[in-house]
Amino acid sequence: MPILTRRNLLKASAVAGAYGVGLSIAGKFAGSAAAAEPRVMKTAKIEANLADGGATRDVLTYGEAGMPPVVRMKKGEAFAARLINGIDDPTTIHWHGIRLPNNMDGVPFLTQPYVYTGDHFDYAFTPPDAGTFWYHPHCNTLEQMGHGMTGVIVVEDPKDPVFDSEVVLNLRDWRLGNDGQFIAQFRPRDAAKSGTYGTIRTANWQQQPQYDAPSGGLVRLRVAITDVTRIFSFRVDGAEATVIAIDGNPVPQRFPLDVLQLGPGQRLELAVRMPDAEGAVVKLEDIKGTNPKVLATLRAVGATLKRDVRDLASLEANPVQKADLGSATHIPLILSATAENTAVNSICGSLGYSFWAINKVPWPGDTPDPTAPLAELKLGKSYVIDMENVTPHSHPIHLHGMSFTVLSSSTREVQPFVSDTYLIQPDEKVQLAFVADNPGDWLLHCHIIEHQKTGMTSYVRVA
Numbered sequence: 517m518p519i520l521t522r523r524n525l526l527k528a529s530a531v532a533g534a535y536g537v538g539l540s541i542a543g544k545f546a547g548s549a550a551a552a553e554p555r556v557m558k559t560a561k562i563e564a565n566l567a568d569g570g571a572t573r574d575v576l577t578y579g580e581a582g583m584p585p586v587v588r589m590k591k592g593e594a595f596a597a598r599l600i601n602g603i604d605d606p607t608t609i610h611w612h613g614i615r616l617p618n619n620m621d622g623v624p625f626l627t628q629p630y631v632y633t634g635d636h637f638d639y640a641f642t643p644p645d646a647g648t649f650w651y652h653p654h655c656n657t658l659e660q661m662g663h664g665m666t667g668v669i670v671v672e673d674p675k676d677p678v679f680d681s682e683v684v685l686n687l688r689d690w691r692l693g694n695d696g697q698f699i700a701q702f703r704p705r706d707a708a709k710s711g712t713y714g715t716i717r718t719a720n721w722q723q724q725p726q727y728d729a730p731s732g733g734l735v736r737l738r739v740a741i742t743d744v745t746r747i748f749s750f751r752v753d754g755a756e757a758t759v760i761a762i763d764g765n766p767v768p769q770r771f772p773l774d775v776l777q778l779g780p781g782q783r784l785e786l787a788v789r790m791p792d793a794e795g796a797v798v799k800l801e802d803i804k805g806t807n808p809k810v811l812a813t814l815r816a817v818g819a820t821l822k823r824d825v826r827d828l829a830s831l832e833a834n835p836v837q838k839a840d841l842g843s844a845t846h847i848p849l850i851l852s853a854t855a856e857n858t859a860v861n862s863i864c865g866s867l868g869y870s871f872w873a874i875n876k877v878p879w880p881g882d883t884p885d886p887t888a889p890l891a892e893l894k895l896g897k898s899y900v901i902d903m904e905n906v907t908p909h910s911h912p913i914h915l916h917g918m919s920f921t922v923l924s925s926s927t928r929e930v931q932p933f934v935s936d937t938y939l940i941q942p943d944e945k946v947q948l949a950f951v952a953d954n955p956g957d958w959l960l961h962c963h964i965i966e967h968q969k970t971g972m973t974s975y976v977r978v979a
């Protein structure tokens with residue numbers, strides 16, 4: 517197997533053009549030259565009020581205070597940001613779900629160099645798709661994301677239907693002790709299972725915040741699961757809620773929300789029809805068995821607008837190329853546990869264990885050991901990933917740089933939909949089709965960060 521060490525990666529990248537620049541500029545996802553004034557995104561260590569009983573220290577964010585801002589972009593319009601690193605750790609920004617040139621993808625060693633303390637990196641791209649996305653570092657991620665560095669992106673489409681209000685929810689937990697301070701981010705025995713859970717749940721860094729929305733109005737509710745571990749079973753209690761988009765892409769056919777499982781990395785967009793009665797409260801919940809946990813509430817205010825979700829125009833589909841199933845090459849992908857428990861270093865920061873594997877290989881990443889791409893794909897050709905989960909846990913598997921269509925599952929009926937993160941259940945087999953239309957090296961990994969960091973990572977090369 518070819519060797520992918522840090523040094524070799526740098527060498528390979530140099531050959532391909534500095535971090536894929538040579539490859540990507542020609543690609544169809546290249547940013548426009550007339551990029552906007554860059555938005556400054558400076559990482560910082562702050563204190564924040566997350567739990568009762570005082571400020572939590574060592575919280576990490578983008579900006580000066582509080583939650584990383586919701587970053588708004590416009591479909592088809594150039595976006596630019598300057599990451600300035602104000603924390604003690606090297607970092608990068610990955611724009612989860614956005615199809616962009618490889619050198620803008622924010623994966624240290626694979627697509628760009630580390631951004632060290634005090635240094636900066638300029639990102640520029642044009643989002644081709646509208647929807648709800650998010651951003652986070654791709655470096656020492658358990659620590660950096662666990663301590664706060666997860667923000668939501670809204671890509672607006674001027675052709676979007678008009679809602680009466682919009683609520684954006686960044687859902688995540690924090691691992692805090694009784695004194696409100698961070699405790700160890702993970703326990704190895706949990707990393708080998710479903711991952712280590714936080715102790716405090718928040719929506720937009722608050723416990724059970726309430727948002728006002730017009731009575732009888734239609735709310736565009738955008739939910740992003742940015743936690744490092746928790747899979748949510750999301751439901752709305754007290755209002756009619758219609759699923760309009762999943763993972764940044766409109767669903768082909770809207771449907772009423774019952775309960776939807778969403779793993780780390782996933783997003784959900786709902787049209788929530790507020791109750792007519794002023795003061796009525798709608799609960800947004802995570803329900804496990806019969807035990808609902810309220811995450812946030814919406815309160816109806818003002819005279820009823822008497823809106824009807826059936827009058828709401830549909831969202832326009834994103835311009836994702838359809839795979840040609842007749843000519844597609846199949847890529848088998850088996851998610852399993854590892855027998856041996858050797859320490860592996862993941863790209864950018866190690867947890868010191870290996871519990872998981874993709875096609876039997878636990879990702880050694882930043883070590884002298886070999887890791888070849890999972891598959892070498894031909895630019896412009898269609899592929900189907902035949903993914904099988906032989907572990908007793910669920911895994912939200914995320915592909916960078918390209919969106920796929922979920923074609924079929926062995927365990928449930930699916931109406932094909934476009935996504936970038938598929939939550940595969942134990943013993944499930946699923947088919948994900950896509951066109952390899954974006955050149956470069958693209959990560960494919962579990963978004964339960966402890967799984968990602970202990971072997972469940974790989975990448976595909978498109979050239």
Ligand code: C2O
Pocket residue numbers: 610612652654781914916959961963
């Ligand atoms: Cu949310 Cu590798 O990404």
Ligand code: CU
Pocket residue numbers: 910911912962963964967968972
């Ligand atoms: Cu996993």
